[in-house]
Amino acid sequence: MSTAQGARAxxxxxxxxxxxxxxxxxxxxxxxxxxxxxxxxxxxxxVSSALYRYFASRDDLLTAxxxxxxxxxxxxxxxxxDAAADAAPVPRWTAxxxxxxxxxxxxxxxxxxxxxxxxxxxxxxxxxxxxxxxxGHVFLGIVRDAHQGPGLAELALPAVLRSEAERMAxxxxxxxxxEAVTALVAAWAQLFGLVSFELFGQFHRVxxxxxxxxxxxxxxxxxxxxxx
Numbered sequence: 001m002s003t004a005q006g007a008r009a010x011x012x013x014x015x016x017x018x019x020x021x022x023x024x025x026x027x028x029x030x031x032x033x034x035x036x037x038x039x040x041x042x043x044x045x046x047v048s049s050a051l052y053r054y055f056a057s058r059d060d061l062l063t064a065x066x067x068x069x070x071x072x073x074x075x076x077x078x079x080x081x082d083a084a085a086d087a088a089p090v091p092r093w094t095a096x097x098x099x100x101x102x103x104x105x106x107x108x109x110x111x112x113x114x115x116x117x118x119x120x121x122x123x124x125x126x127x128x129x130x131x132x133x134x135x136g137h138v139f140l141g142i143v144r145d146a147h148q149g150p151g152l153a154e155l156a157l158p159a160v161l162r163s164e165a166e167r168m169a170x171x172x173x174x175x176x177x178x179e180a181v182t183a184l185v186a187a188w189a190q191l192f193g194l195v196s197f198e199l200f201g202q203f204h205r206v207x208x209x210x211x212x213x214x215x216x217x218x219x220x221x222x223x224x225x226x227x228x
Contacts, residue, residue: 012054015054019040019044019054019055020064020068022040022043022044023035023061023065025043026040027065027109027112028109031112032062032113032116032119032122033119033120035061037058037061059122062119062122063124065110066113066114066124066128066131068131069110069111070132070134071131071134072103072110073111073134073135074131074134074135074138076100076103077099077135078134080095080096080098080099081138081142084096089142089143089222089228090223090227093142093225094215094218094222096135096142097218098215098218100135100191101194104195105198105199114132115192115195115196116196135188139184139187139188140184143176143184143227144174147175147180152177152225152226153228154179155179155180155225155226157179161182165181165182169181183226184225187221190221194214194217198214
């Protein structure tokens with residue numbers, strides 16, 4: 001790459017980062033539904049036609065922000081898992097849960113973008129799936145390690161759910177009993193329900209010591225998936 005090409009590439013990276021930073025500021029101020037490429041361009045002192053050379057549409061910009069948010073959350077979960085690598089399964093699980101909560105409290109507007117109300121007129125493309133799956137894969141790995149090591153507690157599964165549980169286990173390639181996969185998917189959803197209730201105010205005047213309440217609930221989720 002020539003010096004001129006390298007300079008252009010660096011400039012493109014810098015402008016792309018500035019666009020995303022301004023978009024995040026607007027998300028915090030106005031919400032995702034009001035995100036506008038024209039407004040972003042105006043705040044950056046760019047003509048809107050120039051911005052379209054970086055993002056072809058509002059949806060493309062939203063997708064980039066969503067992928068980065070999911071990746072950032074996934075990195076936090078993976079770092080917590082790795083830091084607790086020598087811990088027993090339940091503490092490893094709760095460490096990841098606490099990392100997810102901490103990330104959400106630190107980045108509420110990014111959390112709202114990926115786990116809040118759907119953005120009108122926007123449909124997330126398949127490109128978001130790998131990043132969105134990272135936290136789930138962390139929990140899946142913890143349960144798989146426990147299954148292959150100390151073992152999982154016996155879990156009940158209604159007969160009516162057997163075929164669905166087997167399908168989920170096959171789709172996820174989980175190498176886990178169907179009972180554990182069903183419990184894991186439920187726990188994944190319940191975790192983000194806990195985080196969302198706290199972040200969006202549903203615990204107001206209900207739960208005061210939210211950190212201890214969350215830790216207790218996360219431990220319950222660990223037991224619910226069969227971790228000992």
